[in-house]
Amino acid sequence: STTDNSVLVKIAANDLISNANYVYSLLATFGLLAGCFLLYSFIQTYRAHKRLAWLGCLLWVFCGFQLLLLLLSLHTVAHRPAYLNTTALGCAALSFTINIASLCGLLVLVLMASVVTFDPPSNHLLRKSRVCAALVGITSVLISLVLAGIRGPRGDLQKEGNCLMDPTTDGVSYAVARLCLVFLIPYILQVGLLIGGCIRQRESNGRFLSGSEEGPVFLAVTGFTLICQLFYSVALLRGALINSERQLTFHQQAFLSVSEFVLFSGSSVSLLLVLFMHRPCRESLYGVIRRLRDCCRRPGPQNLKILNEVGTWRLFKINK
Template sequence: MFNQSEDAVFAVTSNTPPPLPSNSTWDPTDKIDANDLTSRANYVYSFLAALGLASACFLLYSFVLTYRAQRPLAWLDRLLWLFCGAQLLLLLLSLSLVVHIPDHLITARVGCAALSFAVSTVSHCGLLLLVLMAYVLSVDPPFHTLMRKPGLCVAMVTATLVLFSLSLAIVRGPRSDLGGRGECYIDLMQTHMPYAATKLCLTLLLFAAILKFLIRGCVRQWKSEGRFLSGSEEGPVFLAVSTVMFACHLVYTAMLVRAAHLARAGALSTHERAVLSVGEFVMFSGSALSLLLVLLMHRPSRESLQGLLRQLRDCCRNSGRTQAHRNIIAPHIEITDTLQDIEL
């Protein structure tokens, strides 16, 4: 009897969340509230992700139409397509976390580290493409400059991504428990305040560069009375996407710093872990909203969507009209043939 009771107690405790600090008590209602919070956030994000994936499909359709028409893409359009591809990849990576809500993805720590590295790399790649778009919009370099060379831009973005990844890896430091299994978060939070602070600084640095180029472009427009964002089709799209991405990434990195601070103080509760999961959804929501904004605000993409909807509407109307007037058209054809026979 005693052994059976010990086994029962072990079975119950093995399914409970990780133990909290000794100065706090675990309440089952906290776990229920945390699951309710993450589930609601998952519903909202699933709707936004569906819109983002649908927008990505229409953008791919527009790209195929442009490629088949053999129309050359402008430099800003190429950067915008690459940015949309990076955001689509982020949405696909987020699906590995969405399907496990309200629980978390349970995997080996080395696999979770690989997922975190992929998300961080693709996320920073999208931000770097925004910086490059801000440079092109504000400076408007000539076509023969090096910044217009695709190979050079790819090399610069790759080198910057490697630098950012190495910086985060050095700050994070080596881990000895990579072979273990546990809940997978996008970023580490236990006693990793330098990592969270470094990621926040990198995000602020990239958006500071975007703001610098925008101010430079405004000053240039004021001095030369030329056209800046108002004279470019990509200008309004760039401003809207940059604002959304900055807000989402700033909220997530701030929540990451807060979670790291609470973990260092030993006050990281189940509710705070759920809040961090909501922060992950906020970061991925920036990708979905960016794809939707590009589809609705970028003129070639919007015209492709309107043309597709017009074709579907005409196809449905023609199909319904043919079905309704099938018996009327047939006698008309017979009468016409009879008149031709009389003339002959």
């Protein structure tokens, strides 16, 4: 009877993960389509203007990292409710790459917050794209290396097993370090910059965030990613605390899997928000839809030729 109940509980937990997987798969599909269209729109905009505003350029870079995160999240879609089976080294490399991409996106948001607060940036180094790229890349790699060091090697690196992005078996110290380094520090910087921007603009009677096209988009994106990152970080810390005392139940493991989907859904929703809230992207989308609609309504020269040939053949048959 106890075995039967355990099997039923495991089935219910797997059903929960499967349902979350279906929802995320749909959301990820829309996110990938939005990301591809944003890439197309970026190329068209660059060809037309040959240069982009600094804030707009940061927005495109952020979208690129979110698209990369979506692609990295496909391993969860392909294997859940089971887990990716790979070596410990491969799993650590996957987690390291996801942390770098996630941190790069969050640090780009910090740069965007500094730009909307100090327009133009008070520090001339922050106006140089190469300096900003090096700053974001080096900081992300260093933080990811610190997290990898806290996580540490676990046994034989070539041994195959289930791969989790952030397993609760890594301990409470890893969960706390991730909460501080990946969530608290980037968002404390963003909130501090935004508060400073509000005070600065209030003293000068200027418009804050609404003065540019990217301002409201930045606020919506950073707000939603904050919710997703907070949900995942708290769920991971809670799971690590429980795992330090006893083994996780099937429902608790399922909740952690759902929290991963919530984390990655931040990338999909961010791309959709940029597509529909950023006016140039939205107008580009409407333009493509109008061209497709016109193509469907108005037959091209080749179609007219085919219709004329069909009409001539029918007239010949009638006369015959």
